[in-house]
Amino acid sequence: MKQTLHPSSFPMRVLGIDPGTATLGYGMIDADEDGMRLVTYGVIRTKAKTPMQERLLAIYVGIRDLLATFEPESAGIEELFFGRNVTTAITVGQARGVVLLALAQAGIPVGEYSPPKIKESVAGYGNADKNQMQLMVRNLLDLEETPRPDDAADGLAVAITHYNYSRFADLTGAAW
Numbered sequence: 179m180k181q182t183l184h185p186s187s188f189p190m191r192v193l194g195i196d197p198g199t200a201t202l203g204y205g206m207i208d209a210d211e212d213g214m215r216l217v218t219y220g221v222i223r224t225k226a227k228t229p230m231q232e233r234l235l236a237i238y239v240g241i242r243d244l245l246a247t248f249e250p251e252s253a254g255i256e257e258l259f260f261g262r263n264v265t266t267a268i269t270v271g272q273a274r275g276v277v278l279l280a281l282a283q284a285g286i287p288v289g290e291y292s293p294p295k296i297k298e299s300v301a302g303y304g305n306a307d308k309n310q311m312q313l314m315v316r317n318l319l320d321l322e323e324t325p326r327p328d329d330a331a332d333g334l335a336v337a338i339t340h341y342n343y344s345r346f347a348d349l350t351g352a353a354w
Contacts, residue, residue, distance in 0.1 A: 190344065191217065193250040193286070194337025195241075196329050197258075197274045199224060199233050202240070203329025206248055207319065209341040216319045217248060219330040230269070234276045241280040253281050254289045254340025256296060256332070289340045299339040311335055 189210030
């Protein structure tokens with residue numbers, strides 16, 4: 179996990195990003211000492227047959243629109259996970275780069291979190307499965323239904339994680 183800037187004001191509006199080029203999930207919460215509340219969630223989709231530069235532009239425009247509409251004070255993004263498919267990792271890395279650019283241009287502090295850190299922060303267990311994560315997102319945000327699609331729920335999990343780490347750093351003065 180890396181931190182580019184330290185958000186130290188609470189309450190805060192937090193954007194969470196689960197990066198991808200076909201489907202990028204996002205979730206936004208308001209958070210303070212009393213808890214977390216859902217603002218919005220969803221996905222930015224691009225078509226597979228579209229040239230990569232157009233897909234990245236669509237992601238960039240979508241993120242810029244979210245930032246302009248909801249004005250988050252801070253953001254978290256999932257770090258790149260290198261599995262067996264290097265091509266997928268490269269394209270996800272490109273999507274992350276576009277998102278990080280949009281956030282930097284807007285002056286939004288960004289925290290980056292590995293999948294196990296997100297799982298540990300939300301579910302209390304670094305190897306939690308998708309169902310456990312979705313249940314915890316639903317419970318932590320007091321939602322009647324699990325956010326769909328999965329990528330949107332993952333974006334909310336990143337937002338929750340970023341708030342948890344931000345709050346801990348604010349309370350303890352600890353570096354991230």
